[in-house]
């Protein structure tokens with residue numbers, strides 16, 4: 001184990017990582033593998049051992065970890081937990097950069113960024129789009145918000161963790177908002193497959209058979225969405241709201257005939273009905289965004 005004298009408060013490593021769950025450990029490991037010197041801290045000490053064996057320095061508190069490096073990555077349960085940790089520590093954060101990679105809500109992200117600014121620290125709020133086993137991969141995207149100069153200083157390190165990482169602006173709340181939007185997009189697909197699985201099961205079609213036909217990429221839906229939201233005109237690229245309304249009625253009829261639970265297609269159908277009632281029948285389905293955002 002490398003010994004550390006944290007009492008001096010000197011910078012000892014390039015980067016500190018606090019929170020060594022599955023994701024925090026993957027982040028710290030990737031940084032070590034890419035030649036960064038790393039200090040680590042975790043609430044329960046057993047998770048630190050593999051990283052210490054790989055050359056990380058062990059801090060005995062968040063304060064020690066933050067003092068040991070110019071920047072600290074926090075990857076804990078959520079922004080709430082990170083806020084709690086920073087409220088509890090008694091340490092000057094002047095000149096430090098805190099990179100928050102825990103997931104959280106919009107209010108908490110703004111609160112954390114405000115707290116860090118008040119304490120003199122620069123901050124980056126990021127959201128990791130990928131699993132721990134993928135960290136370090138070109139495909140992994142960390143969506144970040146920060147002041148532009150802070151992003152410029154740390155983007156190399158962040159791109160070591162996720163090669164497709166992007167900067168979206170200087171409002172902390174942008175990150176959890178985009179997280180919510182992208183998460184719900186993925187959940188729409190996943191729950192679509194779950195309800196698709198229900199109707200197939202009712203009809204005696206194996207889930208394996210169904211899975212063979214589930215799209216492996218969303219290019220056509222992506223094109224439909226991005227072309228119809230351009231300039232917010234919502235012209236129908238290929239299929240109008242009427243086409244979707246009719247297809248949903250057909251699908252709901254099949255769910256009903258087979259006695260399959262249909263909460264999700266019913267919700268879709270109700271929302272499309274609102275669009276039809278608002279005379280959006282010739283528009284693309286995406287015209288629902290403006291309509292529903294007003295309600």
Ligand SMILES: NC(=O)c1ccc[n+]([C@@H]2O[C@H](COP(=O)([O-])OP(=O)(O)OC[C@H]3O[C@@H](n4cnc5c(N)ncnc54)[C@H](OP(=O)(O)O)[C@@H]3O)[C@@H](O)[C@H]2O)c1
Nearest residue numbers: 019020021022023024043044075076077078102103128131
């Ligand atoms: N796993 C993923 O696929 C993934 C993907 C993208 C983003 N993320 C985000 O990354 C963050 C960490 O996820 P994870 O997968 O690493 O979770 P995890 O394996 O459950 O680890 C949670 C970590 O948070 C620490 N922690 C929890 N409550 C704490 C508290 N009150 N004080 C101090 N430390 C506390 C835990 O410490 P102990 O070890 O002491 O319990 C542990 O280090 C989450 O915000 C998650 O949403 C995860």
